[in-house]
Amino acid sequence: MPPTRATTPDGVTLALHDLGGGGPPALLVHATGFHARVLRPLARRLGDRFHCLAPDLRGHGESGVPADLDFDWVGFGNDVLTAVEALGLEGPVGIGHSCGGAALLLAEEARPGTFSSLYCFEPIVFPSDDPPSPDLAAPLAKRARQRREIFASREEAYANYASKPPLESFDPEALAAYVEFGFEDLPDGTVRLRCKGENEARIYENGFCHPAFARLGAIGCPVVIACGGESHDFTPAALEPLVERLVDGQLAVLPGLGHFGPLEQPGIVAESVIRALDPPPA
Secondary structure, eight states: OOOEEEEOTTSOEEEEEEEEEOSSEEEEEOOTTOOGGGGHHHHHHHTTTOEEEEEEOTTSTTOOOOTTOOOOTHHHHHHHHHHHHHTTOSSOEEEEETHHHHHHHHHHHHSTTSOSEEEEESOOOOSSSSOOOGGGGHHHHHHHHHSOOEESOHHHHHHHHTTSTTGGGSOHHHHHHHHHHHEEEOTTSOEEESSOHHHHHHHHHHTTOSSTGGGGGGOOSOEEEEEETTOSSSOHHHHHHHHHHSTTEEEEEETTOOTTHHHHOHHHHHHHHHHHHOOOOO
């Protein structure tokens, strides 16, 4: 199904996707460097309880980029709000991974009451009222700028990713969707990543500088902050300050998962979402 389109207040065109399912609406928001349709395996496992919809955030998938290439993360929060409005959602559940989790928190802070509840798997929120220097993200930004963007074909790209970490451990459906929809065709027959390395680097450089942590107290709806038991950076201790600042927050630890849990083990994450949010059957 082709995406629907919506335009943000700052003029970025977003692609919005219907990932199927039945029941109350859930907005699924992807991590940096990916796109909405990598969340299809997660959406399929949530489909008996939720009607899942998902945006490609700015700079990702089939969405556009800011005219000035400013990837301040407040813009991702605005993308979420634009998606909610354009899709006509009333009190949806929000389910976000990494950058997507931070985008949901920023959106709910900007417009309290937008979501009925949130499930954020390892959201990128630095636990300090004084954001750190962008230099903290320098290693990630450097790797993004060095990332290979062009392959001879999608088949070559898939084989490359499936042979090495971290993508080798992805659910095969998620990896196939990443390659199928994460590349654009070039005139010479090759394919290029839609999320360009320079744009991804700029996203990382802004990733710890947004104000989400300082405003967590403005969120009144229930929020689950989840992490993988095998994550090295997003440990329970690292995420506990977020939970403590929330009005109605709880921590969920998923044993055996790392930072890419929603893309590696979507079934386990879906079970956690359903347990935590327990929506009524459709």
